[in-house]
Amino acid sequence: MCPISASAPAPSPSPVQGDDFAVELEGITKRFPGVVANKDIGFKVRRGTVHAIVGENGAGKSTLMKILYGVQRPDEGSIRVDGKEVNLHSPSDAIAVGIGMVFQHFQLADNFTVLENVTLGAEKLHGIGDAARTKIREISDSYGLDIDPDALVADLGVGARQRIEILKVLYRNARIIILDEPTAVLVPQEVEELFDNLRGLKAEGLTVLFISHKLDEVLSVADSVTVIRRGTTIDTVDPKSVNARQLAELMVGSQLPTPETEESTVTDKVVLRTEDIVLAGGAATRNVLDGISLTIRAGEVLGIAGVEGNGQAELVEVIMGMREPTSGLVFLHDKDISDWHVREIREAGVAYIPEDRHRHALLLEAPLWENRVLGHQTEEPNAKGGLINAAGAKADTERIVRDYDVRTPSIHVKAASLSGGNQQKLIVGREMSHQPKVLVAAHPTRGVDVGAQASIWDIIRTARRDGLAVLLISADLEELIGLSDTIHVILRGRLTGTFDPDTVTAEDLGAAMTGATGHEPGGDVDQPSADASAHPGAAPSADPGADPSVKPSDSKDAR
Amino acid sequence: MNRINPRKALLGIAAPVLALLVAFLITSLLLVLFGDPVGEVWKTILSWPRPRQLVQIINEATVLYLSAIAVAVGFRMNIFNIGVDGQYRVAAFAGALFAGQAWFPGPLNVLLTLIVAMAAGGFWAWIAAYLKVKRGVSEVISTIMLNAIATGVVQWLLLKVAVKQPGSNTISTEPIPESSQLEGLALIPGATNKVYTLIVLAVAVGFAYWFVLGKTRFGFDLRATGQSESAAVASGVKVPRMVVTTIVASGALAGLIGMPLLFGQDHSYGTTFQAGLGFAGIGIALLGRNHPIGIGLAALLWAFLNIQSNALQIQAGVATEVVNIIQGTIIFAVVVAYELIRRADVRLEQQRVARELANAGQGTPAQEGAPA
Structure with missing residues (x-):
């Protein structure tokens, strides 16, 4: 595990200023009819630290972040920012109290310059001209983001684009920055650069909330880690005191299986x-x-x-x-x-598992059994001559659901109703069935x-x-x-x-x-x-x- | 397992009923605002039609049904064929011209005319399909333009081939021979007029629409393309070919719209041939949710409003055009309602799935796979 770089202030877990928390969540519960997405979530984020939130997909991380960013409102519980209780109705409320969010999918216009992208929607702050340019340079310099306001976004790489997103948030005066799976799109070297940037932010007294499920990364950059499972906070741990395996077990809630070893099976065919x-x-x-x-x-x-x-x-x-x-x-x-x-x-x-399952592998608003037909419209058991064999396809979908452990109450629900993992298992099952x-x-x-x-x-x-x-x-x-x-x-x-x-x-x-x-x-x-x-x-x-x-x-x- | 989901059925009925209520309210409000007799208007429109009007309603609905099915074929693939209006007029003209020549005896002439009309409508639509696939022209734009061009072309050609109706100013194509005229079916007791014989055509088209889209591989490909073009491509659908086929099919069906009128009522294509059916079809397809039976109900409602409003001027002293306001608000309301319901449906189902899985997980912790 990487030690925290020397430039950063010691993230001392010792309770120096016990009440110096940037964000405090208490008893956050969010119910959708019949489902509790978040229940009784509570943790505190110390100012000037990188605080990671880890959990499996579907554990409730994104609902929690939406609540923090004002996209959704909690049914119960309170949020305190800098010690003051806040009521976030919309992202603009969140921005107003200094919370900014960097989404996993960048929201940048390729054919715009950095300046244009940053000022878009925030024209009132520093205009769109030289004042804004100066401000961008100033932010870029003070946090070591290395961004030229006049560069065209289309010419920039993924790492730079992410720094622009961070800059956008800083430009809007955020003091608390939420990063949603920021490393998913980066190569290891870029990840390390990002982490340097995060340490820079921290050094300036900003607070970073870092959502991830890559545990080794979390352990290397975070000062504190909160684990979420099934919509609730399991624990907040000091990364120095746990290893990735322990963290993963906290996340999953059980002992992890060890992968078996295997011989090479390559043939000459x-x-x-x-x-x-x-x-x-x-x-x-x-x-x-x-x-x-x-x-x-x-x-x-x-x-x-x-x-x-x-x-x-x-x-x-x-x-x-x-x-x-x-x-x-x-x-x-x-x-x-x-x-x-x-x-x-x-x-x-030739079986095909596309990279974007929503765009290329599923009809989200069609039932599972129709999705089982997709891609194999002409093949048994889906078709009989020119007709779709619905009975055959349904029976085979039941089999896939069983054999590949697709968690669903029925094969008649829409593909959109399943979690990403179950969608993918259905796709894999379908592709392996021919x-x-x-x-x-x-x-x-x-x-x-x-x-x-x-x-x-x-x-x-x-x-x-x-x-x-x-x-x-x-x-x-x-x-x-x-x-x-x-x-x-x-x-x-x-x-x-x-x-x-x-x-x-x-x-x-x-x-x-x-x-x-x-x-x-x-x-x-x-x-x-x-x-x-x-x-x-x-x-x-x-x-x-x-x-x-x-x-x-x-x-x-x-x- | 293929059960009917009560929640879904309820949502499905709630939307159009709600839309009707909203349209009712808005229209009433407007009538009150402009000092018209609200009670009289609704009494006139909502009275039970007499047998003669019943026949008129069925006949109007037959034509509207064909129009809406033509539009719906495109809708199922996310293609907005606004050109149904032009396609059916070109086709009706071509069909009338062909039938008027009396090259073939009675019923054969009818059958061949249907084919000619489908070919003409299909061809007119194919222009838009070609432009879309080869040149990337949006079918919305090109079909609107083609509607205008259709008006001009038909008018121009009509003048070339027209015969003057004795004792009137209207011109039309050569009337079709009596042996090919279809006098209609006496379905409604007590009515002097008859239901178009070609109502059977509408029923057949509705059945074919249901069968081809719902049961065949072609229909699956078409719907898949409509739901997600990218997924369709990855699944092996040749999308450009699909676009052409669908637009041409939509146009060919549009070609049938004028046929009940031609054989059952007008017997020729002239300046008085009913216009505007294609646009009504768009609204009816929306209201009927592209479902063969839903479209049937929507077409009946539309025809009911059209026919019942004829008496408005006399009985309530209000312009018959009030019915356009009612129909317009129905469409607006229904589009909004359907979208809201679609979203609610997706969300509710996601929650239901999550809930059922959570319950299943608690009940039998080690369970794998799906509970029944």
Whole structure:
């Protein structure tokens, strides 16, 4: 675990000024008819500290944050900010008392400059001209955010965009900043930079509320950790006194299963192969995909690591037939499927877990059994000739619900009614139900709870043993290292390095992902590299033993 | 397992009833505000229709039903075919022109005319489909333009082929031969007029709509595309092809709208041929929630209001156009109500699922999978 950097004031857990709390929550209860989203939540956040809130998906973190940010009102309980009881009716009330929120999905207009983005909606504060520009520079300098007010957002990377979001909140005079899963979109080096920024904020006396389920990160940056389970606060602990496993057990409420070890199952039978795939970008921009050749064998999990937006999504779309490459070929076994349409490719046995399940894998307002048909409209048991076989599909949905432990009262409820993890289990179950030969899985466990994550990993591992070829794309480096047999790094549309998951560390991967290492001969390494190399080896997951629970597998130990 | 959910049924009925009440209130308020006799107006509109009017209502509803189904096909795929109005006029003209030639004997002539009309309506809609798929032109814009163009084209061609009706100023296409005219069905006892024979066409179209959309793979693809285009693409639907098929199908159905009128009443296409049916169809499809039976009820309500309002001028001294206010407010209210109910439904179900799972979890802690 990283020690707190020296620049920060000691986050002394000793009760120096016992009443110096920025935020105090007491007895917060939020009921929706029949459901209690939050019950009797209570914790205190000391001023000038980073306070983490951890919990599984669905534990009630987001409801709590919405309450703190004035989006929803609690049914019971009180919120005190700086010792004064407040009544938050809307986000503007929250901003007025100095609470700001940085959302997981950035809310920035790409074609606007930083200045325009920051002043948007806050024109009254410092206008939209030089006064605002000066103010932005001032904030940027005093918190070390390194942001140029006149830069175009479209030109900036993910890390910089996040700093703009933070700056936006500071510009609106927030003294308490809520960050919702801020590291989900960052590579390890960027995470460390973010943490430096957070320590900077803390040093200036600001308070940071940090929501996450990445426990090693929480342990490295937080001064205090509150665990939420099933809508209520379980405990507030000192990160120095617990390890990630204990924290995870607090979160889940039970002992965690230890992943079993496994032998390699890679065969020499090539199942999926791409040959020199090129996908041209717009005029005068570089290729989105540039000569991608990869081979996946039966029983092999091929992992693709990369910072989001380096061509992974496009590669998947090309393989699935959703996008026509400029040149290059895709082979399934020995058949050239480059010109096949999505439906033919899926019928031929390519299963697909899309990265955005709401956009690409589900009809949210359709019942579960119709979602079981989706993507396999022409296949047994969903179809009979030109007709949909509703009875067959329903029966099979019951089976999937049973076998894959999809928690639902019925197969007739809408997909939108299920939690993310259960939606994903339904999708995985559906895709595994047609004897797939290849599984294209993009971020298969993104946004799902620990339990669902473990079972999805199990499913992939079992299928791999049975000879499935898997293309795994993930931003979760632990997942990649744990599941893959081979890892390729994709950078600016090119495969720039191949790693053996037995020996590679998350930091190596992170460096390669940002182009900081020499894996790309003569590579056009520019802006991200400077950032990345500034913190070598400082990735948050530096302690591999700290977090066995959230690691897909230590399977490679056996090899 | 395929049970009817009472909560859902209740919500489904509540919305239109609420919308009707709101429309009733707003219209009453307006009438009072402008000093019109509220009581008289409602008495006239809400009186039970006489047999003759009953037939008129059924006939009007038949035509409106076809129009609304044509619109609904597009709606199910998130396509706003505002061009039904132009499509049915082009198709009615083409059909009347064809039928008037009497190239084929009686019933065969009717059947072939239906096909010609569907082809004409489908073609007119295809222009919009082509522009949308190939050029990215919104179908809303292009179909509105095509409505205007349809008016011009039909007028222009009508002048070229028209025959003058003896003893009147109106012009029309050659009347269809008597052997192809459908005199109607005497369904309502005591009425001198008859129900359009082609009411069977409306019923058949309604059934086909239900079957194709609800039971076939094609219908599934269409609905999936309407619910989430991105998910449809990922599931293997060829969306551009789907767009073209749907718009053309919508146009072809629109082509049928004028047929009951042509064969059962007008016997030719002329300047007096009923206009505006396509726009009414949009409202009725909304009110009927794109459901084949819902649309049927909505069409009947619409026709009821239309026919009953005819007597307003005489009996209440109020302009018949009051009925447009009623219909307009119904649509507004219903659109708002449906959206509110849709959101409430999603939320309630999420809560119900959460609750049931929580209960199940407490009852049998180690349970896996779904409780029945």
